[in-house]
Amino acid sequence: MNFPRTYFLKDIAKIINGKMIGDAEFPITGINEIHKVEVGDITFVDHPKYYKKALNSLATTIIINKEMEAPKGKALIFSNDPFIAYNKLVAHFSQFEKANQMIHPETEIGVDTHIQPGVFIGKNVKIGKNCLLHANVTINGPALIGDNVIIHSGTVIGGDAFYYQKRENGYNKMISCGRVIIKDNVEIGANCTIDKGVSGDTVIGQGTKLDNLIQIGHDTVIGENCLFASQVGVAGTVTVEDDVILWGQVGVQKGLVIGNGAIVLGQSGIGKSLEGGKVYFGSPTKEATEKMRELVYITRIPEIIEKLKK
Amino acid sequence: MNFPRTYFLKDIAKIINGKMIGDAEFPITGINEIHKVEVGDITFVDHPKYYKKALNSLATTIIINKEMEAPKGKALIFSNDPFIAYNKLVAHFSQFEKANQMIHPETEIGVDTHIQPGVFIGKNVKIGKNCLLHANVTINGPALIGDNVIIHSGTVIGGDAFYYQKRENGYNKMISCGRVIIKDNVEIGANCTIDKGVSGDTVIGQGTKLDNLIQIGHDTVIGENCLFASQVGVAGTVTVEDDVILWGQVGVQKGLVIGNGAIVLGQSGIGKSLEGGKVYFGSPTKEATEKMRELVYITRIPEIIEKLKK
Amino acid sequence: MNFPRTYFLKDIAKIINGKMIGDAEFPITGINEIHKVEVGDITFVDHPKYYKKALNSLATTIIINKEMEAPKGKALIFSNDPFIAYNKLVAHFSQFEKANQMIHPETEIGVDTHIQPGVFIGKNVKIGKNCLLHANVTINGPALIGDNVIIHSGTVIGGDAFYYQKRENGYNKMISCGRVIIKDNVEIGANCTIDKGVSGDTVIGQGTKLDNLIQIGHDTVIGENCLFASQVGVAGTVTVEDDVILWGQVGVQKGLVIGNGAIVLGQSGIGKSLEGGKVYFGSPTKEATEKMRELVYITRIPEIIEKLKK
Numbered sequence: 001m002n003f004p005r006t007y008f009l010k011d012i013a014k015i016i017n018g019k020m021i022g023d024a025e026f027p028i029t030g031i032n033e034i035h036k037v038e039v040g041d042i043t044f045v046d047h048p049k050y051y052k053k054a055l056n057s058l059a060t061t062i063i064i065n066k067e068m069e070a071p072k073g074k075a076l077i078f079s080n081d082p083f084i085a086y087n088k089l090v091a092h093f094s095q096f097e098k099a100n101q102m103i104h105p106e107t108e109i110g111v112d113t114h115i116q117p118g119v120f121i122g123k124n125v126k127i128g129k130n131c132l133l134h135a136n137v138t139i140n141g142p143a144l145i146g147d148n149v150i151i152h153s154g155t156v157i158g159g160d161a162f163y164y165q166k167r168e169n170g171y172n173k174m175i176s177c178g179r180v181i182i183k184d185n186v187e188i189g190a191n192c193t194i195d196k197g198v199s200g201d202t203v204i205g206q207g208t209k210l211d212n213l214i215q216i217g218h219d220t221v222i223g224e225n226c227l228f229a230s231q232v233g234v235a236g237t238v239t240v241e242d243d244v245i246l247w248g249q250v251g252v253q254k255g256l257v258i259g260n261g262a263i264v265l266g267q268s269g270i271g272k273s274l275e276g277g278k279v280y281f282g283s284p285t286k287e288a289t290e291k292m293r294e295l296v297y298i299t300r301i302p303e304i305i306e307k308l309k310k
Numbered sequence: 311m312n313f314p315r316t317y318f319l320k321d322i323a324k325i326i327n328g329k330m331i332g333d334a335e336f337p338i339t340g341i342n343e344i345h346k347v348e349v350g351d352i353t354f355v356d357h358p359k360y361y362k363k364a365l366n367s368l369a370t371t372i373i374i375n376k377e378m379e380a381p382k383g384k385a386l387i388f389s390n391d392p393f394i395a396y397n398k399l400v401a402h403f404s405q406f407e408k409a410n411q412m413i414h415p416e417t418e419i420g421v422d423t424h425i426q427p428g429v430f431i432g433k434n435v436k437i438g439k440n441c442l443l444h445a446n447v448t449i450n451g452p453a454l455i456g457d458n459v460i461i462h463s464g465t466v467i468g469g470d471a472f473y474y475q476k477r478e479n480g481y482n483k484m485i486s487c488g489r490v491i492i493k494d495n496v497e498i499g500a501n502c503t504i505d506k507g508v509s510g511d512t513v514i515g516q517g518t519k520l521d522n523l524i525q526i527g528h529d530t531v532i533g534e535n536c537l538f539a540s541q542v543g544v545a546g547t548v549t550v551e552d553d554v555i556l557w558g559q560v561g562v563q564k565g566l567v568i569g570n571g572a573i574v575l576g577q578s579g580i581g582k583s584l585e586g587g588k589v590y591f592g593s594p595t596k597e598a599t600e601k602m603r604e605l606v607y608i609t610r611i612p613e614i615i616e617k618l619k620k
Numbered sequence: 621m622n623f624p625r626t627y628f629l630k631d632i633a634k635i636i637n638g639k640m641i642g643d644a645e646f647p648i649t650g651i652n653e654i655h656k657v658e659v660g661d662i663t664f665v666d667h668p669k670y671y672k673k674a675l676n677s678l679a680t681t682i683i684i685n686k687e688m689e690a691p692k693g694k695a696l697i698f699s700n701d702p703f704i705a706y707n708k709l710v711a712h713f714s715q716f717e718k719a720n721q722m723i724h725p726e727t728e729i730g731v732d733t734h735i736q737p738g739v740f741i742g743k744n745v746k747i748g749k750n751c752l753l754h755a756n757v758t759i760n761g762p763a764l765i766g767d768n769v770i771i772h773s774g775t776v777i778g779g780d781a782f783y784y785q786k787r788e789n790g791y792n793k794m795i796s797c798g799r800v801i802i803k804d805n806v807e808i809g810a811n812c813t814i815d816k817g818v819s820g821d822t823v824i825g826q827g828t829k830l831d832n833l834i835q836i837g838h839d840t841v842i843g844e845n846c847l848f849a850s851q852v853g854v855a856g857t858v859t860v861e862d863d864v865i866l867w868g869q870v871g872v873q874k875g876l877v878i879g880n881g882a883i884v885l886g887q888s889g890i891g892k893s894l895e896g897g898k899v900y901f902g903s904p905t906k907e908a909t910e911k912m913r914e915l916v917y918i919t920r921i922p923e924i925i926e927k928l929k930k
Contacts, residue, residue, distance in 0.1 A: 096752070098734050098736070099736055099737055099755070100737065101737060102737045102738060102755075114408050116408070116409055116430070117409055117410065117411060117412045117430055118412060118428065118430050118446075118448070118738065118756070120736070120737055120738050120755035120756055120773070122755070132406070134448070134450065134469075135409070135412075135430035135432070135448045135450070136428070136430055136446060136448045136466075136738075136756060138738070138754070138755045138756045138773035138774060138810075140754065140755070140773065150470075152466065152469045152470065153430070153448035153450065153466040153469060154448060154464055154465075154466045154501065154503070154774055154811065155774075156756075156772065156773040156774045156810035156811055156832075159754075159772045159773060159809060159810040159832060160770075160772065162809060162829070162831040162832070162849065162850070164829055164847070170805060170826075170827035170844075170845045171827060171829055171845060171847065173807065173829075185480060187483065189469060189472060189503065190448075190466035190469040190503040190505075191464065191466055191501050191502075191503050191523075191774065191811050191833075192811075193774070193809065193810040193811050193832035193833055193850075195810075195832070206480075207480035207481060209472070209474060209481055209483075211472040211525075212466075212469060212472070212503035212505070212525050213501075213503055213523060213525050213543070213811075213833060215831075215832050215833050215850040215851055215868075217850070224480075225480050225481060227474070227481065229472065229545070230472070230503075230525040230527070230543050230545070231525055231541065231543045231561070231851065233833070233850050233851045233868050233869055235849070235850070235868060248525075248543050248545060248561050248563075249543055249559070249561045249579075249869070251851070251868050251869045251886050251887050253868075253886060266561055266563060266579055266581070266593075267561055267577075267579040267593045267887075269869070269886055269887040271886070283593075283886075283887045283903075284915070294918055294919070294921075295594070297918070297921040297922060297925075298604055298607070298608060298918060298921065299604070300921065300925065301604075301607040301608065301610065301611065301614075301921065302607060304614060304921075304924060304925065304928060305607075305610065305614065307928055308614060308617055308618070308928070424718050426718070426719055426740070427719055427720065427721060427722045427740055428722060428738065428740050428756075428758070442716070444758070444760065444779075445719070445722075445740035445742070445758045445760070446738070446740055446756060446758045446776075460780075462776065462779045462780065463740070463758035463760065463776040463779060464758060464774055464775075464776045464811065464813070495790060497793065499779060499782060499813065500758075500776035500779040500813040500815075501774065501776055501811050501812075501813050501833075516790075517790035517791060519782070519784055519791055519793075521782040521835075522776075522779060522782070522813035522815070522835050523811075523813055523833060523835050523853070534790075535790050535791060537784070537791065539782065539855070540782070540813075540835040540837070540853050540855070541835055541851065541853045541871070558835075558853050558855060558871050558873075559853055559869070559871045559889075576871050576873060576889055576891070576903075577871050577887075577889040577903045593903070605904070608914055608917070608918060609914070611914075611917040611918070611920065611921065611924075612917060614924060615917075615920065615924065618924065618927055618928070
């Protein structure tokens with residue numbers, strides 16, 4: 001998430017009640033968790049195991065729970081609890097706004113876009129032209145929706161990421177401040193759930209079509225002209241390239257990459273990244289021809305046992 | 311879909327801007343895609359591979375992208391793009407109506423039927439007597455709902471079919487004009503999705519009970535007194551006969567037939583039609599006893615390898 | 621379900637039009653189906669096979685379809701159709717109330733709890749403090765929701781149990797009168813379904829976090845600090861102990877127990893109770909290491925066949 005304007009180290013340190021290590025006027029332009037950081041961002045690290053990764057990341061300011069010198073060209077903020085400090089900062093810049101009407105009055109809606117009754121649209125949502133939002137859709141902002149997009153009833157855009165840190169008192173939630181971006185000509189079926197990014201964007205690429213009851217996790221990026229059949233579940237931070245077809249009830253674990261034009265047969269469980277241009281099947285997934293061969297081999301075990309007896 | 315009255319070749323040719331081949335007064339009584347055509351229907355074909363099938367189907371008028379003589383007793387309409395022409399015709403006869411209220415004023419609702427708050431009912435919906443629609447249900451017409459039907463919250467009846475044609479500019483949607491028909495004494499759980507037929511009907515048979523989060527695809531016909539547990543997904547154009555039991559998370563591929571009284575155990579993936587009266591398990595599905603035997607055989611592989619070593 | 625006050629055998633016999641066997645003043649304090657009965661409860665039995673179980677249960681009054689002497693310290697009500705009599709009694713004490721507004725006026729809502737637009741709350745719901753109910757959530761009472769609970773859009777709390785008795789005229793529904801209890805610090809994702817107990821309680825333990833599109837069946841009790849990923853389905857009357865992690869699309873059959881700290885990998889199908897403290901995988905589920913070994917063994921079958929040929 002980018003801040004609405006540039007802030008300075010002193011401003012941010014004050015918000016989170018942390019100790020500045022660096023120039024008070026050091027500029028900070030946004031906040032992101034470690035997987036999404038860019039130059040100008042502030043991020044956090046709270047475990048020595050990840051100090052190096054955070055300090056060497058693109059982030060130029062890091063909230064950290066050890067006092068040390070700032071790396072060259074960067075700034076630090078010392079905090080006893082960087083996770084809480086990060087969450088506080090996110091909350092500061094993306095405060096949940098209680099709604100008292102179904103459609104936020106500042107929603108930008110393009111020409112020829114129609115919104116059926118029962119649709120909720122929260123703060124910071126922009127919808128293109130010639131879209132159709134069916135009854136009882138929910139869009140929690142921030143979200144950007146392109147042109148010619150159809151969203152079917154009951155679908156929820158912009159739920160929070162399923163992202164917790166285990167702490168002594170149970171799971172603590174990482175507050176989501178990312179967006180959902182839905183490109184032109186996308187159609188999303190009924191009762192789907194598309195979570196917002198934790199700090200980055202969840203993206204559904206142009207021309208992609210989703211059937212009903214599909215889950216798309218936080219910060220996942222889906223390419224163009226993909227087809228996902230009903231009840232597919234894609235975890236967070238997945239990259240699905242273009243022209244990928246996932247048949248019904250396929251599951252994709254977090255962080256994977258599914259290559260261009262891959263086709264995955266129904267109920268497959270994807271636990272490793274998949275090369276494009278091939279057909280896959282099984283849980284865990286293999287190339288479909290290999291998996292089919294395996295299924296035949298299994299049927300030959302009784303015959304093997306017979307032979308061994310002789 | 312039947313037209314509201316009989317039209318003639320000249321009327322239809324004019325709507326889709328096509329060239330008549332046949333008697334201008336040739337009657338056309340409805341429109342259906344090729345799998346659902348009946349006598350009097352107009353359908354379309356746009357690939358030489360399927361010309362014969364379309365011309366020999368029950369359809370009496372065919373939109374086709376090759377100029378030829380009409381078969382005896384039939385008429386043709388020549389169009390450079392029959393898919394687009396077909397879609398145009400569907401749109402003409404089943405135009406989506408923008409709603410500005412939660413329940414369409416022309417909805418027919420039987421005695422002792424109760425509709426909870428937050429329910430949306432679109433155009434062309436008829437509901438029988440003694441039904442209960444829980445809060446936040448969505449019914450997009452056209453739909454026919456029988457007597458003593460219970461529909462739980464969040465369920466979406468009559469979403470569009472997941473049906474696209476791949477074209478140069480990406481996936482083009484086949485516009486759905488079919489109905490959902492829910493027979494007497496059906497109960498449908500929460501957050502289910504029952505898609506409308508593309509041009510025919512999606513049917514849930516009398517006395518059938520669906521649990522939560524179930525997907526039923528377009529033009530699928532479910533028999534009487536079936537039980538589907540939670541998260542079952544049935545693709546489009548499936549036939550499920552009577553007294554079938556599908557346990558949780560079962561998936562059924564498109565176009566299959568599940569015979570009377572079949573029982574399918576949890577998480578099974580059905581890729582071939584199943585004979586009735588038997589119990590099935592696995593993905594892909596086998597008879598349960600056979601599958602169970604296989605699972606035991608697999609555990610004997612280490613012992614086989616041991617024996618071979620000796 | 622406990623009755624609002626103590627009733628007597630004569631009162632209950634009158635409501636269900638049954639024949640008292642016992643003291644007319646025998647006290648009855650609640651109604652429960654056989655799996656949930658406590659002292660003071662009335663329950664029913666309609667098959668000789670289960671007579672003994674019902675008569676020896678904690679229930680102190682039993683609706684039964686055979687005239688016999690009451691066991692010592694208990695009472696009976698004779699009815700030709702105990703199932704119907706039981707349902708009639710449940711309906712009497714927990715009559716579905718038609719709502720005409722989105723939030724029942726008697727709903728108890730704690731301080732700092734915020735309810736977004738489009739939320740439906742039925743009769744007999746109590747919500748703690750500092751909760752957030754996102755847009756288009758449905759809560760059918762009776763339900764008790766603790767403090768600091770977040771429920772995402774489209775989720776349905778308190779749907780009826782999927783619980784039918786097969787009878788000559790098809791499936792007859794067991795009317796649900798149980799509650800949903802959601803403890804403090806629980807977060808429930810979007811488009812989930814949490815069914816109410818048939819006569820007892822469905823419970824989500826303190827600090828437990830559910831992702832999107834998850835099904836929790838009737839009378840299931842989930843412990844503290846569990847994590848369930850998207851599209852998990854848990855059937856009815858399951859016990860999940862504390863700190864259990866179920867990854868995406870896992871299915872759990874009815875009546876099982878999942879022990880403390882068990883971790884179950886994605887798409888696993890749990891058909892037997894699982895000991896705590898271990899990692900599981902597969903459908904049906906095994907310990908993950910054993911399952912992984914099996915998957916490797918399967919790949920060795922071609923090599924075994926080769927060897928046998930020699």
